[in-house]
Amino acid sequence: SVQLEMKALWDEFNQLGTEMIVTKAGRRMFPTFQVKLFGMDPMADYMLLMDFVPVDDKRYRMLWPLPRRPRYAFHSSSWLVAGKADPATPGRVHYHPDSPAKGAQWMKQIVSFDKLKLTNNLLDDNGHIILNSMHRYQPRFHVVYVDPRKDSEKYAEENFKTFVFEETRFTAVTAYQNHRITQLKIASNPFAKGFRDCDPEDWPRNHRPGALPLMSAFARSRNPVASPTQP
Amino acid sequence: SVQLEMKALWDEFNQLGTEMIVTKAGRRMFPTFQVKLFGMDPMADYMLLMDFVPVDDKRYRMLWPLPRRPRYAFHSSSWLVAGKADPATPGRVHYHPDSPAKGAQWMKQIVSFDKLKLTNNLLDDNGHIILNSMHRYQPRFHVVYVDPRKDSEKYAEENFKTFVFEETRFTAVTAYQNHRITQLKIASNPFAKGFRDCDPEDWPRNHRPGALPLMSAFARSRNPVASPTQP
DNA sequence: TTCTTGTCACCTAGGTGTTAATAT
DNA sequence: ATATTAACACCTAGGTGACAAGAA
Numbered sequence: 001s002v003q004l005e006m007k008a009l010w011d012e013f014n015q016l017g018t019e020m021i022v023t024k025a026g027r028r029m030f031p032t033f034q035v036k037l038f039g040m041d042p043m044a045d046y047m048l049l050m051d052f053v054p055v056d057d058k059r060y061r062m063l064w065p066l067p068r069r070p071r072y073a074f075h076s077s078s079w080l081v082a083g084k085a086d087p088a089t090p091g092r093v094h095y096h097p098d099s100p101a102k103g104a105q106w107m108k109q110i111v112s113f114d115k116l117k118l119t120n121n122l123l124d125d126n127g128h129i130i131l132n133s134m135h136r137y138q139p140r141f142h143v144v145y146v147d148p149r150k151d152s153e154k155y156a157e158e159n160f161k162t163f164v165f166e167e168t169r170f171t172a173v174t175a176y177q178n179h180r181i182t183q184l185k186i187a188s189n190p191f192a193k194g195f196r197d198c199d200p201e202d203w204p205r206n207h208r209p210g211a212l213p214l215m216s217a218f219a220r221s222r223n224p225v226a227s228p229t230q231p
Numbered sequence: 232s233v234q235l236e237m238k239a240l241w242d243e244f245n246q247l248g249t250e251m252i253v254t255k256a257g258r259r260m261f262p263t264f265q266v267k268l269f270g271m272d273p274m275a276d277y278m279l280l281m282d283f284v285p286v287d288d289k290r291y292r293m294l295w296p297l298p299r300r301p302r303y304a305f306h307s308s309s310w311l312v313a314g315k316a317d318p319a320t321p322g323r324v325h326y327h328p329d330s331p332a333k334g335a336q337w338m339k340q341i342v343s344f345d346k347l348k349l350t351n352n353l354l355d356d357n358g359h360i361i362l363n364s365m366h367r368y369q370p371r372f373h374v375v376y377v378d379p380r381k382d383s384e385k386y387a388e389e390n391f392k393t394f395v396f397e398e399t400r401f402t403a404v405t406a407y408q409n410h411r412i413t414q415l416k417i418a419s420n421p422f423a424k425g426f427r428d429c430d431p432e433d434w435p436r437n438h439r440p441g442a443l444p445l446m447s448a449f450a451r452s453r454n455p456v457a458s459p460t461q462p
Numbered sequence: 463t464t465c466t467t468g469t470c471a472c473c474t475a476g477g478t479g480t481t482a483a484t485a486t
Numbered sequence: 487a488t489a490t491t492a493a494c495a496c497c498t499a500g501g502t503g504a505c506a507a508g509a510a
Contacts, residue, residue: 258502404465420502
């Protein structure tokens with residue numbers, strides 16, 4: 001079995017409609033997809049990998065209220081269905097770099113996919129995950145048992161398990177569309193600390209799953225806004 | 232077979248009497264021990280590891296010429312044998328973190344032991360290599376074939392190969408003893424760039440094995456000195 | 463006297479959202 | 487009008503030798 005780490009944080013993002021930046025060079029996810037594993041055979045070899053499947057066959061676009069003079073001034077906005085999804089890309093897979101490894105090794109500590117990067121470059125040759133901007137995706141986590149038998153191909157069907165956490169769904173974007181997502185990223189991602197303008201306080205040090213809701217961070221936000229429509 | 236990377240740099244250090252800093256928290260080696268591998272079975276699993284054996288059973292000490300008022304002012308100095316070596320430590324081993332991996336994987340690119348750290352803390356529990364300061368060591372590189380047979384223990388003797396590069400010998404120290412070693416580290420280690428006071432030039436960008444000898448860097452050094460005696 | 467330790471400024475290396483310019 | 491790109495300031499994270507103070 002598999003337990004999603006930082007579920008509370010994922011939930012907070014998911015409530016607002018998670019967005020993940022995609023760039024030509026590749027961008028990491030935040031939150032990072034991290035899991036704890038249980039019940040593996042400690043001695044057996046496993047491959048751990050992720051892929052991303054479209055949540056629907058829609059393309060989205062932003063509706064901005066008028067007037068909206070300076071682009072960077074924040075106004076409330078909402079997602080609209082813009083039509084049918086763009087043709088899907090080959091659908092790459094990301095192997096956890098420690099693969100293959102023994103079950104004991106995987107279970108010893110949290111498994112973090114922090115090397116995984118998202119790109120919108122269809123010609124990417126860095127092995128990054130290719131996604132279409134303005135489309136929604138569901139991350140999937142796969143555990144593959146490395147079968148030592150000679151004819152292991154025959155058992156491919158029974159030698160892997162797939163785990164899906166719906167709270168990790170997101171919209172791929174080239175720039176953030178929902179200001180509250182931006183603020184939550186700034187509040188919770190250590191690398192964005194330079195953009196925190198309220199309290200240089202104890203977030204995320206004091207953040208414990210199930211402790212206070214993150215909304216306290218929003219109360220101090222300079223640009224509180226109405227909730228965007230969830231697609 | 233195994234080929235030592237950056238051999239020219241190792242040779243330059245070795246000529247002066249290489250020193251490696253050991254600290255309580257653990258210090259990386261510079262130069263980093265890196266190798267290219269050839270002739271492995273691409274499909275077989277191997278473990279790669281290093282250990283460090285005493286070059287001799289001696290303890291060394293520095294002889295400083297008098298007067299030597301400010302400690303940091305540089306004077307020539309020389310190594311003296313100070314007596315018998317301190318009792319050897321358990322003799323730890325450092326597995327390359329990618330172990331085990333297929334021969335094809337190891338041969339695909341340079342294998343770098345840049346996660347290996349040296350410490351003088353006998354009680355270290357970070358898995359670092361424990362060395363005695365003021366003692367000389369010979370790094371060793373081992374390739375272990377992971378035997379798939381059930382009774383693989385029986386073949387342990389024939390399933391590994393050890394490689395020794397004498398030019399990687401060094402003296403473990405808590406502070407540099409030979410100023411020319413310090414200058415060569417500063418000149419060649421990117422992390423020490425802050426201490427380069429001569430040319431903010433193209434080293435090590437333009438350094439190619441067998442190109443110009445590094446002495447050009449010393450000609451510009453502020454404190455040229457006589458060669459220390461090699462132990 | 464000699465060696466060791468801890469702190470520091472100064473780097474490398476790379477992950478953030480911002481912003482202005484550009485593309486569609 | 488909306489979406490994408492590239493340069494940027496500002497972070498995290500951690501590897502350097504210098505230096506002053508302490509230990510043996």
